Amino acid sequence: MRNPAVAKPHQIKHQVAWGKIIGRVILYAILVVGSIAFLIPFLWMISSSLKTRTEVFLFPPRPLPKVFLWHNYIDALTAAPFATYFLNSIYVAAAVVVGTTLSSSMVGYGFARVRGWGSNVLFAIVLGTMMLPGQVTMIPVYIMFSKLGWVNTFLPLMVPHFFGSAFNIFLFRQFFRGISSEITDAGKIDGCNHWRLYSRIVMPIATPAVATVAIMAFMWSWNNFFDPLIYLNSQKLYTVPLGLSMFSTYFPSQTPWHWLMAASVVAVLPLLVVFFFAQRIFIQGIVVTGIK
8 A cells, every 4th residue: 555645756856846946936036126225226316317406305206307307417527527537537447457457467376376485474464464454554655655746646546556456366366276287387398487377378368367357456446436535636637436526516505416416327337337248257257266
C-alpha cells in the first residue's frame, strides 16, 4: 500500500518551481519599490525644473507642472556662466581620470607582479592610508599648496591624482593577480621588461579594471564640491558643483529654485550618460577585481 505522506517526484518539482516563481516575484517587487524610492527625488527635480517659482513649493505639491516651462533650462544656463563651469569640470575630470588610471595601474602592477622583500608590508601601509580621514590632512595639504602658489588654480584638484590612490591601487592589484602568470612569463622569455609587460601585455587585458577606475574617478571628480570650494576663488575657475552652490548669490533677494533645479538636471546628465553606456564594463570590472 502506497504511503500518502510520500509526495510524487512530479509534485515535488511542481512545488519547487512555484517556490522559485514566488521568490522571484518577491525579489522583483522589492527591486521595483527600491528603484521608485531612489527615482522619486530625481523625478521631483525634473518636475520642479519645469514649474514656475511659486509652483515649486505649492502644498499639496503637484506631481506635474500646470504648464511645462521648457525655457527654464535656457534661463538657468544663461543666468550664470554654466558653460564655463561645465568646461572647467570636464577639464579637471579628464585630468583626474588620466592621472588616477595611470598612477594606480602602475603601482597596482608593481604590487601584483614585482615581488621583493617587504612588498606585502608596503601594500599594507598603502591600504592603511584609507583609514586616514581627509580632514586630518586638509590643513597641512592646503598650506603646502599655498606655499607652492597653487591656490586659485586647477593644480590642487589634478596633481594629487597622479600619485595613485589606495582603493584604486587595490582594484588594479586584484585584477593583475588574476591574470595568468604564463602570459607574463611568455613575455619575459621574449625579452620584455616590466614596463613592456605592463604597457603591451597587461594593460590591454585590463580593460574592465581600467573602465571601472576611470568611471569612478570621473564621477568623483564631477561631484567633487569640497576641494574646489577650498582652492578656487575666482568665478571663472568654478566647477559645476561649486557653480550650483553659488547660484543663489546671483539672486540675493529670492533663489529661483525652478532654475536651480533645471541647472541641476543638466549637471546630472553627464553622469547618467557615462554610466548608461559603460554599465556592463563597470559591473564586469567590479566582479573581476574581487569587490563583493
